[in-house]
Amino acid sequence: GESVGLHLPTLSVQEGDNSIINCAYSNSASDYFIWYKQESGKGPQFIIDIRSNMDKRQGQRVTVLLNKTVKHLSLQIAATQPGDSAVYFCAENPAGFQKLVFGTGTRLLVSP
């Protein structure tokens, strides 16, 4: 089947800490993955993506790691800021399908 799940429903960190949000996916045929940030009352906002032919991709303050062997995806946020507080979703695109399958989300709480 196809399902994407998250290990931690809530993550609380201090401002300035590094945050790691994890995601497990079950469809080994998925070839494209995205992390979205969703603030209250808003739509998902694209953060970073990675294709299955890569293990790591870096953006500004964010890094996505993909481990295809164990079907695991993580989002690392460096120097977490209060503005990073939101729900983070991983999403996968099963190869050959025109859709994204979203995980259940992790709430990131950043304390000043």
Added chain:
Amino acid sequence: EPEVTQTPSHQVTQMGQEVILRCVPISNHLYFYWYRQILGQKVEFLVSFYNNEISEKSEIFDDQFSVERPDGSNFTLKIRSTKLEDSAMYFCASSGEDMNTEAFFGQGTRLTVV
């Protein structure tokens, strides 16, 4: 910065009534989508649309749902006879070349069926 816009932001409707949710995707995008998010739950795929036809739909997208691109800019989701369980946030999204490029989401329409 180009963005996906959705109207209305909030729609309240009586059970059994028809609703139309409207979206203006990013202008040069080719793929359009509707997703929904029931309060506190994950985002669920409804339908994808390309070249003026549905390319994929989920089990949720039954005969009560339809999509249309009536002109070169709008993309609509119609629910023919709303049910209480249709209450959710509905998100429109668009992507450029295919699904393997980033999909941009609108701010959503909150549909409340009473």
